[in-house]
Amino acid sequence: MNWLDTILQGILLGGLYALFAAGLALVFGIMRLVNLAHGDLIVLGAYLVMYLVGALGINPVLAALFAAPLMFALGWAIQRLVLNRVLGPDILPPLLVTFGLSIVIQNGLQMGFTADSRRISAGPLETASVDLGFVTLGVMPLLTFASAIAVILVLNWIFYHTAMGRAFRATSDDPVTASLMGIRPKAIFAQATGLAMVVVTVAALYLGMRANFDPTIGPARLIYAFEAVIIGGLGSLWGTLAGGIIIGVAQTFGAAVNPEWQILSGHIAFLAVLLVRPRGLFPRAFD
Amino acid sequence: MSGLLQTRGLTARYGDFQALFGVDIHLEEGECVAIIGANGAGKTTLMRSISGVLVNAAEQVIFGTDLIGALPADQVMARGIAMVPEGRRLFPSLTVEENLLVGAHGRKTAGPWTLDAIYDLFPILRERRHNPGTALSGGQQQMVAIGRALMSNPRVILCDELSLGLAPVVIRDIYAALPRIRAGGASIIIVEQDIGQALKVADRVYCMMEGRVTLQGRPADLTRAEIHDAYFGANA
Numbered sequence: 001m002n003w004l005d006t007i008l009q010g011i012l013l014g015g016l017y018a019l020f021a022a023g024l025a026l027v028f029g030i031m032r033l034v035n036l037a038h039g040d041l042i043v044l045g046a047y048l049v050m051y052l053v054g055a056l057g058i059n060p061v062l063a064a065l066f067a068a069p070l071m072f073a074l075g076w077a078i079q080r081l082v083l084n085r086v087l088g089p090d091i092l093p094p095l096l097v098t099f100g101l102s103i104v105i106q107n108g109l110q111m112g113f114t115a116d117s118r119r120i121s122a123g124p125l126e127t128a129s130v131d132l133g134f135v136t137l138g139v140m141p142l143l144t145f146a147s148a149i150a151v152i153l154v155l156n157w158i159f160y161h162t163a164m165g166r167a168f169r170a171t172s173d174d175p176v177t178a179s180l181m182g183i184r185p186k187a188i189f190a191q192a193t194g195l196a197m198v199v200v201t202v203a204a205l206y207l208g209m210r211a212n213f214d215p216t217i218g219p220a221r222l223i224y225a226f227e228a229v230i231i232g233g234l235g236s237l238w239g240t241l242a243g244g245i246i247i248g249v250a251q252t253f254g255a256a257v258n259p260e261w262q263i264l265s266g267h268i269a270f271l272a273v274l275l276v277r278p279r280g281l282f283p284r285a286f287d
Numbered sequence: 288m289s290g291l292l293q294t295r296g297l298t299a300r301y302g303d304f305q306a307l308f309g310v311d312i313h314l315e316e317g318e319c320v321a322i323i324g325a326n327g328a329g330k331t332t333l334m335r336s337i338s339g340v341l342v343n344a345a346e347q348v349i350f351g352t353d354l355i356g357a358l359p360a361d362q363v364m365a366r367g368i369a370m371v372p373e374g375r376r377l378f379p380s381l382t383v384e385e386n387l388l389v390g391a392h393g394r395k396t397a398g399p400w401t402l403d404a405i406y407d408l409f410p411i412l413r414e415r416r417h418n419p420g421t422a423l424s425g426g427q428q429q430m431v432a433i434g435r436a437l438m439s440n441p442r443v444i445l446c447d448e449l450s451l452g453l454a455p456v457v458i459r460d461i462y463a464a465l466p467r468i469r470a471g472g473a474s475i476i477i478v479e480q481d482i483g484q485a486l487k488v489a490d491r492v493y494c495m496m497e498g499r500v501t502l503q504g505r506p507a508d509l510t511r512a513e514i515h516d517a518y519f520g521a522n523a
Contacts, residue, residue, distance in 0.1 A: 163392065169380040170389050176340060177376040179360035180369070182393010182439065 005135045010252035012137065014228075014245030015145030016210070019203035020221050021228035022151055023196035025240045028229065029284075030172045030192045031087060033094050037101035039222030041197065044105050045071055045204025046213050047113055050120050060120045064205040068198045075197030079190040087189070102218065109215035120208035144206045148244070151199055152237045158195070168192060227270040233280020242281055246273060290315045291474055292337070292368070292443050297347045297356075299329075299336045306332040308498045314443065319465070319475040321489035323482050325518060328495040330478040331373055334447045337476075338370040339363035350443075365393045369441035373448045373478075375432040377420035384416040386431050390438035398440030399471040405434040408464055426457035433464065437473070444468065446477040450484060462488060482514060494518055 024038045035041075045067060052063035078101070086093035128139040159165035167188055171178045175185040207213060207221070224247060231246055232239030247266045254265025273281070293313035299306050307329050314320050322330050335341040337348055339360035348356035355363055364370075369390070377386050387405060406413035409430040415423055420431055429449060436444050450458040458481070465488055469475060479485040485492060486506040494502040494517035502509065502517030 163388075166381065166385050166389050167392055169385075170378045170392075173378040173380050174376060176360075177372060177378070178389075180338060180340070180364055180372060181389050181435070182361045182364040183389075184359075184361045 002135070006252050006256045007249060008135055008137060009141070010249030011245050012141035012145045012248070013252060014241070014248030015141070015148035016203075016206055016244070017224045017228045017247050018148040018241040018244030019144065019151060019199070019206060020225035021232070021240045021244055022148070022155065022237060023199040023203065024222075024225045025229045025232065025234065025237060026155065026196045026199065027193055029234055030168050031189050032091070033083060033087060033189075034091075034098070034226075035196075036095060036098040036222065037105055037218075038098075038200070038225060039220065040102045040105040040109075040218030041071075041075075041200050042204050042207055042221050043213055043215060043218040044109060045197075045201045046120065046208035047109055047118070047215075049201070049205055049208055050118055053120060060122055060205060060209055064201055067204075068201045071197040071201045072194040075200075076190045076194035079193035080186075083193070084186045084189060102222075106215050106218060113215065115214055115216070117212040117214045118208070119212050120205070122209040126209065140206075140210055144210070147202055147206065148241060151202055152241060155195075155199070155237055164191065224266070227266070231270060231273045231280055233277070233283040235280070235282035235284045239280065239282030243273075246270075291318075291351065292476075293349050294333070294337065294356075295347055295349060297333070297336055297343060299332050299341050299343055301332075301341075306498055307336065310495070310498070310500055312493050312500065312503075314474055314476055317469070317472075317474055318490050319469060319477065319488060321485035321492045322476065322478045322495060323480070323485050323492060323514075323518065324495035325480070327497075329498040330495055331447055332498075333495070334370065334373075334445050334476070334478055337363075338368060338445055361393050364439065364441075367394065367396070367439070367442035368445065369436035369439050369443070370445040371429075371432045371436045371447060371449065373451065375425075375428045377428055377431055377435075379419060379421045381420055382417050383412055383420050383423065383431055386420045387412075387434050387438055390435035394439040394441075396440045400437040400440050402438075405437060408437075408467060409434060424457075425453050426460065429453065429457075429461055430464075433461070433468075437468065437471070440471075441473055444473045444475050446475065448478055448480065450479065450481050458484065482518070496520060 020042060024035060027033055027035055048067045048070065049060055049063045052066050053060050082097060083094060086097050125139060129136050130139060159168060167183050170181065171183055171185050171188045178185055227247055228240055228243035231243030246269055250269030251262045251266040254261035290313040294310050297307050297310040310333060322333060324330050336343050339358050342359065343356040345354040345357040350366060350368065381389060387402060411427055412430055412434060415427065420428065449461055462484060489506060491505055492503065492509065493500050494514060496517060502513060
């Protein structure tokens with residue numbers, strides 16, 4: 001086992017998991033909603049990008065740019081029409097509704113696109129690599145990781161340097177007092193879910209270009225995303241990236257020892273972090 | 288009765304529990320009115336009802352000529368009624384300056400109150416502008432809460448329990464800002480348990496007990512005995 005190579009590949013894989021997780025963290029951070037359909041929405045995004053690539057004959061990145069506003073609208077509508085109605089002091093109704101949404105999306109995709117395994121073709125990019133001498137890194141994983149960092153930088157900028165971000169944080173702190181500031185919490189929630197779906201589109205682009213996907217793989221993506229969020233501790237999106245990296249490195253190490261252990265070792269790392277830091281690495285200061 | 292803001296037969300409830308029983312108060316343009324009463328008298332419920340946190344029948348709260356009793360808080364705020372909530376309720380994730388800025392989120396009306404004007408009113412906040420709101424002392428937090436409400440240049444400002452949990456010297460500083468707030472054009476309703484303080488600053492006083500107004504009038508016209516009876520009940 002080449003240790004350095006394994007670690008680097010794991011870190012880059014963590015970028016993908018951070019992309020899966022960032023949207024989930026955003027929604028959970030603002031409205032304490034665990035969206036069990038998050039993984040399926042990523043898969044839905046991948047199908048949308050794939051469809052646009054085929055229908056318009058454009059490259060996947062451009063297709064994702066077209067898909068992003070559609071996904072924003074979808075997130076906004078789901079929040080407005082469905083989730084805002086069930087958000088409240090009881091956490092069970094939103095869980096049940098997003099669980100139902102997950103099933104609807106999976107079955108809808110199977111009806112629309114069959115259960116066949118698909119892939120978004122990225123041409124020569126798929127196999128391109130950079131040889132650093134001591135280790136060779138794939139261009140696609142590098143792009144994924146760079147995109148994860150870009151997504152976090154942009155989200156942080158929105159959070160800390162715009163009126164929208166200020167309203168997000170105020171609503172997250174205290175929705176009743178936020179409404180006294182003229183903020184409509186339900187409108188904020190819809191914007192936040194829309195924004196999360198834009199992040200989901202980025203995640204979907206890389207999910208679709210890096211591996212095969214079919215309508216049923218969403219829940220497994222949700223678990224990786226959820227673990228990254230919990231390890232990160234909800235205090236910051238950089239924590240979510242750290243969470244993604246921990247799972248990614250654990251998985252590549254597990255796979256290096258025995259390919260059967262890849263998934264398992266990610267979950268074990270998650271449990272190990274929770275044993276040491278039950279509130280995650282970077283917990284929120286106020287809860 | 289007319290005036291800038293009034294409640295008419297306000298009967299607020301929390302589910303099955305009725306907290307107010309036909310409360311009528313009114314506030315004239317430029318006036319400062321104090322609501323006094325013991326814990327549980329319904330003062331905070333009254334503030335929550337006017338500000339829209341508690342939704343009532345439309346005609347129970349009237350602002351100018353508009354029936355606003357059924358409007359949610361964000362729409363009430365947009366019309367120019369700002370609230371300094373009980374317990375200050377600063378946003379812990381926001382800095383002092385962000386707490387002030389968010390106060391104008393739903394109503395960006397030109398007027399005397401800007402970030403600079405608030406820093407002139409409470410100079411200590413300018414020094415602490417980049418601190419988290421919750422890193423401040425209680426009195427400074429109260430200044431932020433007042434400044435946050437002023438940022439929307441409201442026509443009415445509701446102040447719920449300004450002096451709660453603050454030292455007397457700090458309370459004096461906070462109340463010293465009241466004349467300048469009135470000079471800026473805002474009419475004020477203050478809720479206060481400290482009767483002396485309320486009588487000192489208010490043009491008129493309402494005393495509440497068990498969800499009803501039991502006494503009202505100008506401070507000079509009310510005797511200590513009357514207030515005592517209205518506050519604690521005649522047989523207390």
